[in-house]
Amino acid sequence: MGMIMKTADIAGRLRDSIRIETDAWKKRGIEPSLGVVLIKGDPASEYYARAKEKTAHKLGIRYRLTEFEPGITQSELLGHLGELNEDKNVHGIMLELPLPRHLDPSEASGLIRSDKDVDGITPGSKLACFLGTRGLYPATPQSCIRILKEFGFELKGRHVVLVGRGETVGRPLMPMLLREHATLTVCHSHTENLARHIAGADILITAAGRAGMITADMVHPDLVIVDAGINETDTGITGDVSPDALQRVKAMTPVPGGVGTLTTLILFENLLKAVGMQIGEGGLK
Numbered sequence: 675m676g677m678i679m680k681t682a683d684i685a686g687r688l689r690d691s692i693r694i695e696t697d698a699w700k701k702r703g704i705e706p707s708l709g710v711v712l713i714k715g716d717p718a719s720e721y722y723a724r725a726k727e728k729t730a731h732k733l734g735i736r737y738r739l740t741e742f743e744p745g746i747t748q749s750e751l752l753g754h755l756g757e758l759n760e761d762k763n764v765h766g767i768m769l770e771l772p773l774p775r776h777l778d779p780s781e782a783s784g785l786i787r788s789d790k791d792v793d794g795i796t797p798g799s800k801l802a803c804f805l806g807t808r809g810l811y812p813a814t815p816q817s818c819i820r821i822l823k824e825f826g827f828e829l830k831g832r833h834v835v836l837v838g839r840g841e842t843v844g845r846p847l848m849p850m851l852l853r854e855h856a857t858l859t860v861c862h863s864h865t866e867n868l869a870r871h872i873a874g875a876d877i878l879i880t881a882a883g884r885a886g887m888i889t890a891d892m893v894h895p896d897l898v899i900v901d902a903g904i905n906e907t908d909t910g911i912t913g914d915v916s917p918d919a920l921q922r923v924k925a926m927t928p929v930p931g932g933v934g935t936l937t938t939l940i941l942f943e944n945l946l947k948a949v950g951m952q953i954g955e956g957g958l959k
Contacts, residue, residue: 677825677925679900681817681935684824688939689733695946696734706949707736708792708942709764711754713777715744718906719770726768729938735945738764744774751782759787765952766792766945789951792944794846803846806853810948813940815847817933818879818900819854820940825925827877827898829854835871837861837888837914838881843902847879868892880914888915890922899926902933 696706708730712723723739730737740754751773758767767790773779788798794812802809822829834856838844844860851858861871863882869892872878878899880888885905893899903914913929920926927933 676920676923678920679821679825679925679927680931681821681824681927681933682931684821685935685939688936688943692733692735692939692942692946699946699949700734704949704953705736705763706766706945707738707764708766708768708945709738709740709758709761710768710770711751711758712739712741712770713744713746713751713773714741715774716770716772719772723770726938726941730942733942735942746774746777748777748781751777752785755782755785759785759790764790765949766790768793768941769795790948792941792948794944795842800846804849806849808951810944810951811850812842812846813937813944814843814881814902814933815850816940817936818843818847818881818902819850820936821900821927821933822877822898827925829856829877831855831857832876833857833859833874834877834879835859835861835875836879836881837865837868838883838902840881840883843881847881851879872897878915882914884914885912886914886916888919890916890919893919893923895922895924897923899923900933901927901929903929904934 699706710723712719727737727739758764767786769782771779783795784797786796788796791799791810794810799809803811834851836844836847839860839862859871861868872892875897878897881902883903885907899915901913901915905912911930
């Protein structure tokens with residue numbers, strides 16, 4: 675049986691670090707503040723918005739949640755985002771997705787200032803992530819890489835197979851992994867013989883959003899798996915990898931209790947980086 679890479683201890687250390695830095699900003703008269711925009715109607719979005727609110731309170735961070743009815747117009751949404759952009763007391767902005775069908779998420783996310791984009795979804799943030807320049811990178815990809823490093827799994831020179839090329843996880847992970855000097859293979863829904871690619875991998879990262887996509891017969895004893903998939907099933911939340919694969923690999927993150935545990939905290943870590951960017955201090959790694 676492989677090692678279960680639970681992230682509770684890592685999350686605890688990160689939580690303490692965020693509290694310390696938040697207190698330091700407050701002593702200087704700056705209260706880190708996150709502005710969250712939620713369009714009512716999507717239960718998952720509403721749940722995650724409330725969960726982040728609880729985390730913010732525990733960290734001592736100001737959390738400003740603005741809720742709109744599903745019938746809000748595009749111009750009204752853009753107007754509110756513009757107000758948050760100009761509000762010097764709001765250091766980070768998060769637009770809860772998905773939006774109702776009549777709203778354009780690309781236009782809305784594109785309006786958010788890059789130095790307030792804690793989710794890493796704006797064109798400016800995506801460019802910074804691709805180039806490796808100063809900016810706010812998406813939280814889930816950061817979580818995947820941090821877990822591997824924390825558990826002592828080297829990326830340099832290792833063959834990493836990434837399953838999934840979505841905008842929020844897969845695509846930003848590609849340049850981030852290459853900057854870690856990994857040898858990268860990207861697989862997706864059109865990849866033929868996925869098992870053959872996994873057979874040659876040292877590390878497998880999944881972000882496809884398909885429960886049980888990776889089965890136990892596709893893995894091997896030297897494989898390390900980071901499962902970033904989140905899938906709602908009749909039996910609860912599961913990842914992209916069948917749980918019984920743990921019996922046949924070196925190490926694997928659980929779902930829940932793995933990548934997602936760190937992701938929310940990294941959003942708040944991004945918020946503190948955003949504070950530094952906005953007052954001209956604190957370079958980003």
